[in-house]
Amino acid sequence: MELFQEGHRNNDSFSQLSSQGNQDLARHSALQNIRNLGQMNLPDGSSAFHVLPVIGQIEGHLVLPPRNKTTKYEHVIPQLVAIEQNPRIKGLLIILNTVGGDIEAGLAIAEMIKSMSKPAVSLVLGGGHSIGTPIAVAADYSFIAETATMTIHPIRLTGLVIGVPQTYDYLDKMQKRIIKFIVDNSRVSVQQLQEMMFRTGELVRDVGTVLIGEEAVHCGLIDEVGGLGAAISKLRILAENLENIDAQRQFQPFACQYSPFVYTGIGRN
Amino acid sequence: MLYSIIPNEEIWAETDEVGIYELSINGCRMQVASVDGNSGVLIRILSTDPQDYLNPKYQPGTSIPFIRD
Structure with missing residues (x-):
């Protein structure tokens, strides 16, 4: 001892x-x-499902002042690569409580989650605003807590803005990138999303819409209202389905070219 | 380019600089706020393994001795 x-x-x-x-x-x-x-260390109790908390601002090209709580691109991307490669990890739970952030970083994280071969389930808790929306819909299945909110609003420009039509065109292009990703990965239509984005009278000093829990499901943005238990059991089902498909692919006894069942009999007498 | 519900002027508001360092202990990445020259307080760990968050050594507020370059 x-x-x-x-x-x-x-x-x-x-x-x-x-x-x-x-x-x-x-x-x-x-x-x-x-x-x-005479004792062996037991294998460490590592979890089959990993968790990616997306909190505060999503930080990309510019380092934000320290008072901002941030989720950094350079932390998240390698973690996603590691999860994709680790055979012990069966799925990923993404927990969102974000106020938005960098467009490029947000879309990059969303694309990584979308292209992952392992099951991913997202859960919007508290808030999944602005660029948090593409991350929420990128998962295979999305949940929103009953009290959680999602704000859909247009992109704003600040700083030195040149008042030329090109400025608007550029902004419009950026907006279309986000709209396209959300529409491709959820049940919401372009018209519906644009209508929510430019709606007036909902936000105090801005145009846009605030969706609370059930409303996000009703418009087709999120799949289901639920919490942690529902998200984990969905992840379990998705992981089991994937394992079954893999097992079926491996078990194909008649697929080989020179099958013994075909070859017998030929060459006798 | 930011797409956020927080106004830009609030995001970019300058405040007193707090020394936050990132370091790895036993392969677990963490953010540590420096208290003095060679010790700090753990702010949060940056891991996707939920089991890491149950480790008593990695609870927020734990004192972490480290040597600054």
Whole structure:
């Protein structure tokens, strides 16, 4: 027992070393456990479903001042690549509580989620506003909490704006990119989305629409009203379906070119 | 180009700089606010594995000793 504690103390004091050192240390303490206690470390309880919280502003090309709570592009993208490649991870739950943010970064994250081969389920909690909408619809199935809101509004320009028709054209192009992605990945139509985007009388100083829970499902943007339990069980169903399809693909006894059932009999007498 | 419900002037409002550092411990990436030269307080971990959030060593507010370059 003393040796076991010793191992623990070592672990703490070395915890800030390089990852290579840590790996060596972990292997060493595992070996010591077997030697001293005849006990093997159980495999770590890593989850089959990983979670990606998208909170605050989505940060892309520009670093935002520190008072903004941000979800950074450079953190999220490699995590998605790792999840896609890790065979132990069976699915991804995306939890959104975002006020929007960088268009390019938001669309990049949405495209990554859309193109993932593993099942992804999104859950809008609190708010999934502006560029959060494409991320919410990018998942295979989307949920919204009863009290959560989603704001659909046009893109705004700030700073030095040149008053020429090209400025409007550029803005319109950016807007169409977002609209196209949302329409392609949900049940909402272009007309309906544009009508919600440019509606007046709903927002205080702005045009646009606020959708609360059920309203987002009713217009076809989100698939279902639900919470954590519903999202996880949906993820489980999607993961099982995917595994069944994979198993069916592998089991094809008659697919090979030189099947033994065809070959027998030929060449006799 | 931002697409957000927060007005731009609020996003870009300058405030006092807080020293926030990112570091990795045992392969877990985290954001740490510096308290003095060689210690900090854990703000949040940046992991997608929900089990990491149950690790008592990685709870927000935990003191993290580190050496700044």
